[in-house]
Amino acid sequence: MMAPSVEELIKRIHSLVPRDRKIRIMNVCGSHEHTIAFSGMRSLMPPNLELIPGPGCPVCVCPESDIINAINLSRQRDVILVTYxxxxxxxxxxxxxxxxxxxxxxxxxxxxxxxxxxxNPGRKIVFFSIGFETTTAPAAAVLDSGVPGNFFMLCSHRLTPAIMETMVRDAETGIDGFIAPGHVSAITGSNAWDVFPGKYGIPAVVAGFEADNLLLGISEVLSRLEHRDVRAGNVYGRVVRPEGNIRAQELMNKYFKVADVNWRGIGRVARSGLELRDEYAGMDAGKVFGPGEVKEEKIPGCICGDIILGRAYPPACGLFRKACSPQAPAGPCMVSVEGACNIWYRTESV
Ligand code: SF4
Known part of the structure; x- marks a missing residue:
């Protein structure tokens, strides 16, 4: 069967959005937000359909305490900090x-x-390892390949399903459905999102990063809402399998365990991150070097936490385009090309 054209998908989306209420669909991945913003997709949507950027930028969510710990470690004699x-x-x-x-x-x-x-056998190399399941899997593969005695890890990995559940429980966010992240789903599998329809009655559909695939994902979310047929779905089947990458999951589980961790601008979220298992404490920079946990503080005026949680769009920040730009970021969401503030800054510029 021929895939529907972009025009057909947009018509279908318009026909599926109810006229009498607002629908809010969150795209979890920064690359999805990139496609939506740069394609002008929002301007083609019905006025009462909101496409909300979510928490899928790894740099944006890395807590300030971990950044300061990394800075402190990089200043220690004989240490070289390595990171993205x-x-x-x-x-x-x-x-x-x-x-x-x-x-x-x-x-x-x-x-x-x-x-x-x-x-550099005479130096201590500290790998500041950050990101979601997509970067956790290669980090685990590196550990499994064997590392020298002067290799240490400062672990700041985060779990996507856990922060999505936090959002669903946040009444202020009011999410009706999710476009689940394509890259993360390649590791976790599309089954990882069954919890949203199963426990919360919210559809979640995995989509890829081309505009037409994303439109198909949005229409699938709307179709599930329309027919009260709330199931998880996957329109990115050429990359994402229901069970995901089992070998990657085994490796991640071998080296990391689930932990309560901080999120930038959000605070502590139970069971939402990873730390090295106790048997690898000898390479855990947090334990070996003892930089200590630093108190989390918000940057005055920066509303990244609200943006990550889908409560606000970047222009709501008083610093946006004034004291904060990609050249001189005042907050974390302006740093990476996957950050919502960075994307909105650049798309408003073109
Ligand atoms: S514009 Fe800058 S300061 Fe404002 S929320 Fe975004 S990153 Fe933070």
Whole structure:
């Protein structure tokens, strides 16, 4: 059967949105928000359908306490902190990793962290490992491949389903349905989202990142709402299997355990992150170097927490386009190309 055209999908979406109430669908992944914003998709939607950006930018959700711990570690003698490029610019009240005066290197893959450790046997290499299931799986693969004794991990991994559940319980957010993240679902499987229809009566449909696939996902969410047939779905079947990547899940489970963790601008969320299992405490930078937990503080005027939770759009922030830009980010959601503030800043510019 021929796939529906973009025009047909937009017509279908208009026909499915009820006239008498607002529908709010959250796209969890930063790449989804990128497609929605840069394609102008919002301008083609019915006025009472809101497409809300969600928490899927790993840099945005990394808590300030972990950034400050990373800065403190990078300043220790003999330590080289290695992490992904975007993390260097994330602001904290102690500055950023880049301006913190410590030793750091940029990597694009966790395997580079191991190479740096092997080629610097006299230094302690601390890999500041952040992100959702998509970066946790390669981090676990690196640990499983064998790491030298001078390799340590500062673990700041977060679990997507857990923060989505937090949002559903937040009455202020008022989410009617989810576009579940395509990349994360490749690891977790589409079955990971069954909890939303099963426990909360909210449909969740996995979609890819092309505009037509995303439109198909939105129409599937609306169709489920219309027919009160609330099930999880998957329109990204060419990449995402129901059970996900079992080998990746086994590796993640081998090295990490679920923990209560902080989220930037949100605070502590139960069972929403990962930490190294006790048997790997010898490479856990948080335990070995003892940087200690730093109190979490919000950046004055920054409403990233509200944006991540779907309570506000970037222009609601008084600093947006004034004291905060991609060139000089005042808050974390402006740093990465996956951050909602960064995307809205750039799409309003084109
Ligand atoms: S515009 Fe800047 S300061 Fe405001 S919410 Fe976004 S990142 Fe935070």
């Amino acid at each position: 490029g975007d993390m260097l610019r994330v602001p904290s009240r102690k500055g950023s990793i880049r301006t913190g005066g410590g030793n750091y290197r940029i990597i694009t893959s966790p395997f580079e962290a191991v190479r740096i450790a092997r080629s």
